[in-house]
Amino acid sequence: MYAYRLFLLFLILFLGPLKPGFSQDVELDSTRLTARDVATGLQVPWEVKYGPDDHLWVTERRGRILRIEPESGNMTTVLNYEEEVLERNSEYGMLGMALHPDFLESPQLFVVYCYAAGGQRIRERLSRFDWNGAELVNETILLDDIPGGGIHNGSRLLFTDDGKLLMTVGDRGSRNSSQALDQLNGKVLRMNIDGTIPADNPDPASYIYSFGHRNQQGLAYGPNRHIYASEHGQNIADELNMILPARNYGWPSVEGACNTASERTFCATNNVAEPLMEWTPCVAVNDIVYYNHPAIPEWEGKMLMAVLGGFIGDPRISVLSFNEDGTAVIDEAPYLTNLGRLRDVAINPHTGAIYVATNGSSYPGFGPNRIIEYRNLAYQPSTGEEISRPRFRLEVVPNPAYAQLQLQVSPNLMDSDYAVINAKGELVEEGKIAHSQQHIDVQSWPAGMYFVRLIHEQGLLTRTFVVE
Numbered sequence: 001m002y003a004y005r006l007f008l009l010f011l012i013l014f015l016g017p018l019k020p021g022f023s024q025d026v027e028l029d030s031t032r033l034t035a036r037d038v039a040t041g042l043q044v045p046w047e048v049k050y051g052p053d054d055h056l057w058v059t060e061r062r063g064r065i066l067r068i069e070p071e072s073g074n075m076t077t078v079l080n081y082e083e084e085v086l087e088r089n090s091e092y093g094m095l096g097m098a099l100h101p102d103f104l105e106s107p108q109l110f111v112v113y114c115y116a117a118g119g120q121r122i123r124e125r126l127s128r129f130d131w132n133g134a135e136l137v138n139e140t141i142l143l144d145d146i147p148g149g150g151i152h153n154g155s156r157l158l159f160t161d162d163g164k165l166l167m168t169v170g171d172r173g174s175r176n177s178s179q180a181l182d183q184l185n186g187k188v189l190r191m192n193i194d195g196t197i198p199a200d201n202p203d204p205a206s207y208i209y210s211f212g213h214r215n216q217q218g219l220a221y222g223p224n225r226h227i228y229a230s231e232h233g234q235n236i237a238d239e240l241n242m243i244l245p246a247r248n249y250g251w252p253s254v255e256g257a258c259n260t261a262s263e264r265t266f267c268a269t270n271n272v273a274e275p276l277m278e279w280t281p282c283v284a285v286n287d288i289v290y291y292n293h294p295a296i297p298e299w300e301g302k303m304l305m306a307v308l309g310g311f312i313g314d315p316r317i318s319v320l321s322f323n324e325d326g327t328a329v330i331d332e333a334p335y336l337t338n339l340g341r342l343r344d345v346a347i348n349p350h351t352g353a354i355y356v357a358t359n360g361s362s363y364p365g366f367g368p369n370r371i372i373e374y375r376n377l378a379y380q381p382s383t384g385e386e387i388s389r390p391r392f393r394l395e396v397v398p399n400p401a402y403a404q405l406q407l408q409v410s411p412n413l414m415d416s417d418y419a420v421i422n423a424k425g426e427l428v429e430e431g432k433i434a435h436s437q438q439h440i441d442v443q444s445w446p447a448g449m450y451f452v453r454l455i456h457e458q459g460l461l462t463r464t465f466v467v468e
Contacts, residue, residue: 033374045357061093072390095155107131122148142195156219170215175252202246212249218288223326230285239275284308295352295379407438416456
């Protein structure tokens with residue numbers, strides 16, 4: 001109960017108000033996507049991956065890795081590195097993550113985090129952990145002492161088809177580092193799975209795969225197995241780039257396309273690769289994933305990009321269409337524009353559902369945040385394909401609620417502790433689950449958004465609801 005009280009104190013004093021809008025269903029041309037909160041009350045979820053174990057793996061910037069059962073939302077903390085990770089409500093913290101490409105046979109997780117290296121120095125580290133079925137253990141440091149900063153730490157990870165690992169590293173606000181080939185900042189790095197330098201890198205003595213980057217926070221395969229990266233610009237040009245070995249992407253001498261006299265001169269003499277698309281003013285582009293699933297036909301074969309909003313306050317999921325060979329973006333369509341800053345998106349390979357991570361309403365991202373599922377319930381996976389079934393059940397009905405609501409729970413959640421938090425981060429009610437249909441009187445509660453958190457022996461369940 002002591003840990004439970006500490007958890008509530010964190011919610012009330014630190015997380016603050018629930019500002020972004022309530023998740024709503026989405027109507028496409030011929031497809032309806034049903035919205036469902038998978039997890040709520042998260043701090044700043046930075047990376048979300050759907051694992052081959054049919055769970056969501058999530059980094060929180062404060063220094064935690066969570067494992068979430070997507071159907072029930074049951075959440076467990078599998079790594080708590082808050083003592084090791086440096087995070088002070090800025091851009092640094094626990095960031096990008098990737099699962100071993102053969103995770104079921106080699107259960108390992110790779111993650112990038114920032115730490116204090118003495119004095120005011122911020123450093124960045126890539127580590128590998130073993131998954132023992134209950135928690136992440138046995139940290140192995142693969143790459144260390146990378147200069148970090150309060151801004152621009154990059155940190156997306158991607159395993160390539162040839163078994164190598166790519167890692168983006170931002171310029172940490174040091175502009176000249178991006179062009180310096182004796183520094184790792186402002187680069188895409190390529191390494192073997194053990195952290196060593198591949199013999200077939202552009203320079204076999206260097207991790208550097210491409211350079212001239214500012215802050216790349218999206219990295220994914222797309223059409224025709226091209227590799228793409230989304231990159232934050234300074235003022236006038238966020239970018240989507242195709243990542244090619246040994247190419248220079250121009251920063252800080254070039255922003256966006258080579259379209260000024262000085263930029264054209266630099267590009268002509270420095271093998272600069274121009275972006276496939278750019279956004280002016282900057283909208284703060286982030287994670288990208290390629291949607292190649294029949295469940296949402298309107299999005300099949302397109303790139304989904306999480307957008308934080310940038311200078312113009314325009315957060316969204318952008319759906320990007322490519323030409324036939326994937327070398328040009330020919331259309332952009334915005335969705336999910338009412339959820340606040342959107343950091344990350346992941347795809348369920350069975351159902352085709354997407355999972356979107358919110359990051360609060362303002363820079364650099366504050367909690368509480370949510371992971372929201374959008375799913376075409378009319379789509380049925382192919383016969384024989386196994387879908388994970390929830391071990392736990394927590395439903396809030398009716399939602400919206402008026403006079404009374406029920407917390408409907410599975411038998412294995414009886415006697416669990418629950419708490420209800422309002423939009424101001426205040427504790428409204430707490431107690432123990434005594435009935436499979438626990439009644440709560442909300443008649444006197446102010447209208448607005450609330451969330452309930454249920455803590456039990458095997459994890460944590462969260463749900464959002466509205467009182468009208």
